[in-house]
Amino acid sequence: MTDQMQRIVLASRPDGAPRNDNFRLETVEIPALGDGEVLIKAHYFSLDPYMRGRMDDAKSYAAGIGIDDLMAGGAVGEVIASNAPEFVPGDFALTMTGWATHGIAKPVEMRKLDPALAPITTALGVLGMPGFTGWYGLTELGHPQKGETVVVGAATGPVGSMVGQVARMRGLRVVGIAGGEAKCSMATEVYGFDACIDHRAFEGARDLREALKQHCPDGIDIYFENVGGKVLEAVLPLMNAHGRIPLCGMIAWYNAGNLGANAAMESLTAPRLWQSILVKHLSVNGFIISNHFDRYPEFLREVGPAIAAGQVKHTEDIVEGLENAPAAFRGLLTGKNMGKLLVKVI
Structure with missing residues (x-):
């Protein structure tokens, strides 16, 4: 077994x-395995938009990544050494190894995977x-009712595509918003959305709103918010009274850095935003999915059979090589990925 590993840190x-150049690839010694610890060789790790926020030195729901510290993130891989009876070499597991070839974790920080039941990559997507995240936000905070209209930002990502497909299963009209014709085709042809609008075809929120009106003639009951920016500006005036907005992300603003003063937010002023929420009696609920994993078994009971039956589909965008993670992550923040973005380590 090798005694060295590679990792990417925040430079x-x-x-x-x-x-x-905000990232640095390093070769370091694998730390010694302590009592009750497990050594995992990563096969794949996940790239997710939330990681951008952790690169800033700003207070948030999770601690920021320190300079010279490992880029954090979930991974799936194989146990190659263990000082814990719960795991033996050859087991596969999900854990937080970060952007690295290897990681050490305790069993409480791991979930055992069975590759015979589902590809291990699905545990990251x-x-x-x-x-x-998509299932919980829609079902718990969106309160979907048959016949309603839901609009989904970032429609073809792993969160948005789950929202749309579960909504369709529950009898809602589903309209997606995505970046590019290829993604819009994926939303309708692969994921079964009723319609999808390419936000890149519209320079401003006003024109995007007019396009949305054509596909949402009865208004919008639920807006699953992944984006912010002009998409939020386009959607808000079309929300029906007592509409619901599960607030999951705001990728259009992430690169602002610390989400402070930002020219891109000037047209969506606080008074306009609060007035819309007030006069339409909207329910806006921000949520962090790590606070709700007690509902995870319920999610598996509903979605697992739907995947097996072909009712819920998924797409993976796999980049090979640890060294290519920074460029892939930068592309994720500008919408270049097609589906769930993963890095294949081996």
Whole structure:
């Protein structure tokens, strides 16, 4: 067994959009395995938009990544050494190894996987945190009712595609918003959305709103918010009274850095935003999925059979090589990925 590993650390904090030189690839010694610990060789790790926020030195729901510290993130891989009876070499597991070839974890920080039941990559996507996020946000905070209209931002990502497909299963009209014709075709042809609008075809929120009106003639009952920016500006005036907005993310603003003063937010002023919420009696609920994993078994009971039956589909965008993670992550923040973005380590 090798005694060295590779990892990517945060070399400097980005000012706006991350650059490749904000990251550094290192070769280091694998730490000694302590009592009750498990050594995992990563096969794949996940790239997710939330990681951008952790690169800033700003207070948030999770601690920021320190300079020279490992880029954090979930991974799936194989146990190659263990000092814990719960895991033996050859087992597969999900854990937080970060952007690295190897990681050490305790059993409480791991979930055992059975590759015979589902590909291990699904634990990072459709059956993992992103899929669960979409299911929970829609079902618990969106309160979907048959016949309603739901609009989904970032429609073809692993969160948005889950939202749309579960909504369709529950009898809602589903309209997606995505970046590019290829993604819009994926939303309708692969995921079964009723319609999808390419936000890149519209320079401003007003024109995007007019396009939305054509596909939402009865208004919008639920807006699953992944985006912010002009998409939120386009949607808000079309929300029906007592509409619901599960607030999951705001990728259009992430590269602002610390989400402070930001020219891109000037047109969506606080008075306008609060007035819309007030006069339409909207329910806006921000949520962090790590606070709700007690509902994960319920998610698996509903979605697992739907995947097996072909009712819920998923797409994976796999980039090979640890060294290519920074460029892939930068692309994720500008919508270049097609589906759940993963890095294949081996």
